[in-house]
Amino acid sequence: MSQISKKQDTSFVPGSTIQGKWNKQHYIVVRKLGKGAIGSVYLCKRQDGKQVALKISEKGASITTEVNVLKKLSKVQGKPLGPYLFDVDDFLQANGGRLSFYVMEYVNGKQLPRYLNEKGADWLGVFLLQLLADLERLHQHGWVFGDLKLDNVMVTGTPPRLRWIDVGGTTQIGRSIKEYTEFYDRGYWKLGSRIAEPSYDLFAVVMMALHCAYPKQFKRGEYPEQTLKRKLRHTRMLAAYQPCLEKAMKGYYRSSAQMQQELNQLITKRKISYLRAQPQTPRHKGKTDQVTLPLLETAVIGFISMLLFLIYYFFI
Amino acid sequence: MKKGTLKQILLITDGCSNQGEDPSMVASLVARQGITVNVIGILEDDQQEDPMGLEEVEEIAQAGEGVSQIVYQKALSQTVQSVTKQAMTQTLQGVVNQELKQILGPNQTIENLPPDQRGEVMEVVEDLGEKSNVEVLVLVDTSASMQNKLPTVKEALIDLSVSMNARIGKNSFSIYTFPGKRKTIQRVIDWSEQLDSISSIFPKLTSGGITPTGPALKEAMYQFSKSKLSRSMKREDESNIEETGY
Structure with a gap:
């Protein structure tokens, strides 16, 4: 049986050195970037001066699992899906304790909400399309992202790209989701299982x-699905994507590519529907049927004209 | 490697056991029987992170070779499933470590392997975790101080079955509360695959001030041996059928 290690102190002050037991690399801590369920992430300087991100934890098994995922992702062709993996090693503490760590590319960027704030909410559509394309590649290789959330992505580079910075939840399709966050989890919203399949990720999107x-x-409220529908319809920011997002919420899409295609259609024909929807959306929060009104209008006009045509055709 | 059944007791309590045997002692005993004891301590919303009465939570879990965590109510759902899964991984790692020792010598454990090989071994552990059968007996403290927390506990347990049933392996859950009316523990649900059925039947609370955690754990242990008996019989049956198939 494995023994439980007493809780170890995994905090490092700036300037301290982390040295690997096996590969003998040195890393000098610059500052802490964050702390998660599994260990802490530090911005470090490698011997050659390059800035890297180093994740360290007393949970050796979890670190190993994450490294396995990063290695798998690095084999997917095309633009990198996860951060590059540079080094995996153990750090022996002065008190004899052992910490496991891995070193990866430091993705320096902006959180998505902040980016949208600064550059305009229209960018969201672009990032969603790009995210769906990346997910499609991941799914094609038999994997599901799992713990997809704003905290785990970052906008970086020119042209701006949504990069995945924490891929620890990535799970083989058909297995149980390894790691999730309640707000993003379809199981929590009572809209599906926690079995890893593409639609699980699409819900998180x-x-x-x-x-x-x-x-x-x-x-969540008493009726989770109703809550989500209402929230989707009551925000202007998502008005253009609403039909597609609602379908994904209900698990309608089998593949990321399918959702991407429909979203793309919505975004590219947006200008027409935008003109119509604009005067109605901002006020009257209570009434959800207003979104469907233009549709109804078209249907009625169509129906009447068909009737007229029939009357014309048969009676005159 | 055999794909056995992992046995766990998940104790949900707010601490302060005050009657009967020392729960840590009982937990050690339970662990000897191949059953892991995991403990989740629930905090009052206004309680500090390190309150009185909850020290025993970590002690019991250590003695029971399991995992412990102290949480506020709102984080309970995620904690219940992560503690259960962590404990599974931990047990399986132990099993794999023993195999490694047999193959590579007495001092060889997963942690002593170089990182590259470790990765391969962890894949095996993960694989086992996904495919092995699991029996979880949930033991809920329903002493007076737990009163306002039970609805959350119920939610968390339903959520646990959602998580566990996404695995490939089979699951079996049962739920007991303590103290029982005249018995040490009270059965809420007998061994079953789903936990949806608890929606309506969480029992009324015992309002007394006693929290006999130790005796409750001991009694919980016997609930396994019962199911083990019936189960091993079943397995024999199955193998018979297989044999006649030849």
């Missing part, structure tokens, strides 16, 4: 969009 629109998030 919807929740990412919702999280952008409602930075403070919101409660």
Whole structure:
């Protein structure tokens, strides 16, 4: 049986050195970048001066699992899906404790909501399309992202690209989701299982969009599906994507490519529907049927003209 | 490697056991029987991170070779599933470590392997975790101080079955509360695959001030041996059928 290690102190002050037991590399801590369920991430300087991100934890097994995922992702062709992996090693503490760590590319960028704030919410559509394309590549290789959320992505580079910075939840299709966050989890919203399949990620994409629109998030309520529908319809930020997001929320799409295609259609024909929807959306929060009104209008006009035509054709 | 059944007790309590045997002692005993004891301590919303009465949470779990965590109510759902899964991984790692020792010598454990090989071994552990059968007995403290927390506990347990049933391996859950009316523990649900059925039947609370955690754990242990008996019989049956198939 494995023994439980007493809780170890994994905090490092800037300037301290982390040295690997096996590969003998030195890393000098610059500052802490964050702390998660599994260990802490530090910005470090490598011997050659390059800035890298170093994740360290007393949970050796979890570190190993994450490294396995990063290695798998690095084999996917095309633009990198996860951060590059540079080094994997153990650090022996002065008190004899052992910490495991891995070193990866430091992705320096902006959180998505902040980027949208500065550059305009229109960018969201572009990032969603790009994210869906990346997910499609991941799914094609038999993997599901799992713990997809705003905290795990970052906007970086020119042209701006949404990069994945924490891929620890990546799970083989058909297995149980390794790691998730309640707000983004379809199981929590009672809209599906926690079995790893493409639609699990697509649901999380919807929740990412919702999280952008409602930075403070919101409660599940008694009828989770109704709550989500209402929230999707009551924000202008997502009005253009609403039909597609609602479908993904319900698990309609089998593949990321399918969702990407439909979203793309919505975005590219947006200008027409935008003109119509604009005067109606901002006020009258209570009435959800207003979104469907233009549709109804078209249907009625179509129906009447068909009737007239029939009358004309048969009776005159 | 055999694909056995992992046995766990998940104790959900707010600490302060005050009657009967020392729960840590009982937990050690339970662990000897191949059953892991995991403990989740629930905090009051206004309680500090390190409150009185909850020290025993970590002690019991250590003695029971399991995992412990102290949380606020709102984080309970995620904690219940992560503690259960962590404990599974931990047990399986132990099993794999023993195999490694047999193959590579007494001092060889996963941690002593170089990182590259470690990765391959962890894949095996993960694989086992996904495919092995799991029996979880949930033991809920329903002493007076737990009163306002039970609805959350119920939610968390339903959520646990959602997580566990996404695995490939089989699951079996049962739920007991303590203290029982005249018995040490009270059965809420007998061994079953789903936990949806608890929606309506969480029992009324015992309002007394006693929290006999130790005796409750001991009694919980016996619930396994019962199911083990019936189960091993079943397995024999299955193998018979297989044999006649030849």
